[in-house]
Amino acid sequence: MTATEPIAGVGTHGALAAVATDLTKVYGEGETRVIALDGVSVGFRRAEYTAIMGPSGSGKSTLMHCMAGLDSITFGSVRLGDAELSTLNDKQLTLLRREKVGFVFQSFNLLPTLTALENVTLPMDIAGVKPDKAWLDHVIETVGLRDRLRHRPSELSGGQQQRVACARALASKPEIIFADEPTGNLDSRSGAEVLGFLRSSVYDLGQTIVMVTHDPNAASYADRVVFLADGRIVDEMAAPTSDLVLERMKRFEAQRTS
Numbered sequence: 001m002t003a004t005e006p007i008a009g010v011g012t013h014g015a016l017a018a019v020a021t022d023l024t025k026v027y028g029e030g031e032t033r034v035i036a037l038d039g040v041s042v043g044f045r046r047a048e049y050t051a052i053m054g055p056s057g058s059g060k061s062t063l064m065h066c067m068a069g070l071d072s073i074t075f076g077s078v079r080l081g082d083a084e085l086s087t088l089n090d091k092q093l094t095l096l097r098r099e100k101v102g103f104v105f106q107s108f109n110l111l112p113t114l115t116a117l118e119n120v121t122l123p124m125d126i127a128g129v130k131p132d133k134a135w136l137d138h139v140i141e142t143v144g145l146r147d148r149l150r151h152r153p154s155e156l157s158g159g160q161q162q163r164v165a166c167a168r169a170l171a172s173k174p175e176i177i178f179a180d181e182p183t184g185n186l187d188s189r190s191g192a193e194v195l196g197f198l199r200s201s202v203y204d205l206g207q208t209i210v211m212v213t214h215d216p217n218a219a220s221y222a223d224r225v226v227f228l229a230d231g232r233i234v235d236e237m238a239a240p241t242s243d244l245v246l247e248r249m250k251r252f253e254a255q256r257t258s
Helices: 060-067 090-100 116-127 133-143 158-171 188-205 242-257
Strands: 016-027 034-045 049-053 075-080 101-105 176-180 209-212 224-229 232-238
Touching (some): 060 075, 188 209
Antiparallel strands (some): 016 034
């Protein structure tokens, strides 16, 4: 597969929540110039759970940040829904992220003085938007923390805090959720709870999720895995299992060191 060869789904915008075409991201100049992404073309289909994997420094997080409008692109195109990100100014990008994108990070980013429910609705409160009560109730039911809504973060386990963060990302009905190592700070049991919730949000709520992870087990919860190496997409896998993903990653690492 070449750097600019499209992956399945690119070109069919009606089925896509986000698409990158020949996406290139360069940091620095001269001797310090680093090509973080090198002509990446990839689409993320609606109501699908995609994992992005690759060795350290492969461009996983950079791809997610560019797709989410958190980082600028050097060349190429990124579309989020019907919006071409390169044509938007800072104010328009902020509005797009607020209305169309949800984020889940490795650190839970909850405010300690607020209850779980207040943390879930905080982005909408800041934006002056009233939540859809029926949808919010559905999200709370799916996240499985109805009896913990009045608790503050310090009164919740790590897994519960991350589920609150997931509910916060879902509460505004975003078109797509980007999750960056969402189980990185969790033990295996709590991580499985969060991954199960993310998967159920795709199946039960029709959510679109793109997750960066280094964990083959986490990737096995996804519908497909996109593999990066040296800023390029080198492979993808449908219906992944942890064993198949681990085998593929070992093969990439052997090719890099040979």
